[in-house]
Amino acid sequence: MHADADRETGRLEAFSDGVFAIAITLLVLELRVPSGHGSLWRSLTHEWPQFAAYLTSFLIIGIMWVNHHSMFREIVRTDRPLLFLNLFLLLWTALLPYPTELIADYLRAGGTDAHTAAAVYSLNLTLAAVAFSALWTRAVRRNLLGTPLPPDAQWRSIGRFSVGTLIYAATIGLSFLSAPVTLAVQFVIALYYAFEQVIGR
Amino acid sequence: MHADADRETGRLEAFSDGVFAIAITLLVLELRVPSGHGSLWRSLTHEWPQFAAYLTSFLIIGIMWVNHHSMFREIVRTDRPLLFLNLFLLLWTALLPYPTELIADYLRAGGTDAHTAAAVYSLNLTLAAVAFSALWTRAVRRNLLGTPLPPDAQWRSIGRFSVGTLIYAATIGLSFLSAPVTLAVQFVIALYYAFEQVIGR
């Protein structure tokens, strides 16, 4: 039965790993080589927003992968809705290079355009958090885990995901105050998730 | 023997998952960041066709993956023709980002060019449906399944694929009436396949 369970989630994990790995690696294609007016060193430092956005998105996708990994150490069965909730999560993961390029291009512009770019970036992350939350809630409530969580641990972990989602939603608001601060906050949130287990077992 | 079967279809599934995962993630590279004339928000909303095309193709490739996944839970043996029918399916999957960009670019143009772009998009999907149908027919008829389907279930599932192919073929005709309606119909067909099992077991 364990082998069956492995087979059942195996291809989902392989496909998801593929999307995570490709999205994280495609980020590099958004980085532009300076076209050679003035000193290269100055051009590179002048283009710090693209490196900051690259690093933040790399960290975020990396942590999403780690947490997906932790989640699917618990989940051993899938059903069709779970497959589609996972696809919904992969949608926001695969799309992330686009708002990353948007924020890299508009961060220094200031004004409304920088705010719009930061809000789109934050919206993308919020929807990814919603997807994670929905995925975990379904797995927990529909008994798709290898070892069922005790009820209080169920609610604790679902609650933790909901708080995460609310924090991401709050960064959409923050975007209209300052785009660079929003990017910095996203980096810090990702660092927090790097050290904190999302699943309370 | 089961381990052998796993090994036999294992690399085919891994390779296919790779192509599905890469094609679905490469779609993001077709999205263009507005070049900064006028408000970013207005530019983004003005470019809704590229987001509509992205979302539709993402859903389609995702569902193709889910159905490929379902199919290879049944298929446990491969032969050389099956490998090439699978390659034929992957050809139309890997190519999809191209008509996606085509329809994104020409959707608003109206007239003949929008129709051409929608027809190319629909043709690509029709050929993918033909490939799926051929793959399944061979597997069913050549006894490559783990548990043979009873004859009536065989014909029911082959029939279901053929209907799918005919519907896709009909969208080629629809393309010459309206490109936006064609894209919307493709999205709805994909949603239908998301909820409906293609293999009647």
Added chain:
Amino acid sequence: MHADADRETGRLEAFSDGVFAIAITLLVLELRVPSGHGSLWRSLTHEWPQFAAYLTSFLIIGIMWVNHHSMFREIVRTDRPLLFLNLFLLLWTALLPYPTELIADYLRAGGTDAHTAAAVYSLNLTLAAVAFSALWTRAVRRNLLGTPLPPDAQWRSIGRFSVGTLIYAATIGLSFLSAPVTLAVQFVIALYYAFEQVIGR
């Protein structure tokens, strides 16, 4: 021991599958959407060389994957030279999108430039054939197969690879006569390999 063998070649196969899957899917990025002067339909038919080159390279990489797959059903042990011969093969696989773009761009130019593009394309394929041949020779001679081949089958299969390499080398010469004929011949050779097993067991 069989599990160890699986583990030994397992990551090599996974990595190779990854490169094959990515290279075959990246080909689509070389296809250019016409920029909208004149009718889209005419532009698309006018750009047939890029579709011909895409299809040929897709078929070639697909068949290389199938043959790599067949080869590693026989090979169950690896050593460091085999890893590097495999890397040498992957080099020419991963590079193929570049000469594909080259031949797509220069096929119609005619004259020396079309010949150069076709020769570079053929050279790339020749080096891939050399790599395949070297990989198989090492595996056969160093006893890395699960079931050793009888001596005559060894020489027969090594001979078959050598003939393949010579044929590819001949296409380099052919390139200087006609670029379109060279591309057509590459397509035919790939079709031949699709139907013909390279490993004579």
Added chain:
Amino acid sequence: MHADADRETGRLEAFSDGVFAIAITLLVLELRVPSGHGSLWRSLTHEWPQFAAYLTSFLIIGIMWVNHHSMFREIVRTDRPLLFLNLFLLLWTALLPYPTELIADYLRAGGTDAHTAAAVYSLNLTLAAVAFSALWTRAVRRNLLGTPLPPDAQWRSIGRFSVGTLIYAATIGLSFLSAPVTLAVQFVIALYYAFEQVIGR
């Protein structure tokens, strides 16, 4: 327990293989097809730096993969810090196509810009070496290996990684003397690692 260990490092290896395979294959996207002024052959030979940079980076990522592979034949357990050290390694792997394009574009420029490009390239490789070193040190010291190394072999292998890191750090200095020599030295270092086992068991 062995199966558990496999499962534990399995997805880390799959994800890492994905990133290695994608990064090595994406390198081809940095190669530019000459735009057709003058003879194609002359243009291609004139653009040797992009082919030299491609080949060097391909070899480097390939060897990083081989060594990662060797390392995870020893490592059978993971912990959260190891996951993040691995992510830190993948960051520099996934980023490599960017400095590769940088050095390809600026190699012939000479003067400060070529030196800057070479230094950025060398810095990237140095940080990858630091990541490898940290990963191995943690695995060895925290008992994450299948068979613990005897203390002297531990120090020998950690020492070997440190020497590698120092050599890469030295190439940052070398970059300010000559960019082409730096690229050649990187190629030679990669070749050395191709023949030399990094883990002294």
